[in-house]
Amino acid sequence: MKQNKQIGLALVAMALMAMGSTSALARDGWGNHGGMWQQGASTLTTEQQTAAQKIHDDYYTQTSALRQQLASKRYEYNALLTASTPDSNKINAVAKEMASLNQSLDESRVKRDLALAQAGVPRGGMGYSGCGGGGHMGGMGHW
Secondary structure, X not given: OHHHHHHHHHHHHHHHHHHHHHHHHHHHOOHHHOOOOHHHHOOOOHHHHHHHHHHHHHHHHHHHXXXXXXXXXXXXXXXXXXXXXXXXXXXXXXXXXXXXXXXXXXXXXHHHHHHHHHOOOOHHHHOOOHHHOOOEOOOXXXX
């Protein structure tokens, strides 16, 4: 019983840390809020830069809750795996929830990419190679 309480407290603490760090990572060095996308932005017109900034800001706002939920589910998943007697049914259920959240984020990312293309922002012009683009952020999820 004591171990279950400790796991629960650890999950809550990690979820709170994840909520704070997710927005910090998004704003401090990933995507359009840090220097990463700006490396390629010098090749964009002012109009393209403005459009791209708005599209990325909207994407971050719209996916914030999803990214926080996914981070919490990852912590829950890892906690379930480290339990003294892992419950495969619970682990599989959380894994399915994570897959669903990832799919929702992927759908949002595609909408963002389409909006960028429709705004005339060239794919390479936004730092899409490596970490700055449509990929993942150091194993923490979608950017």
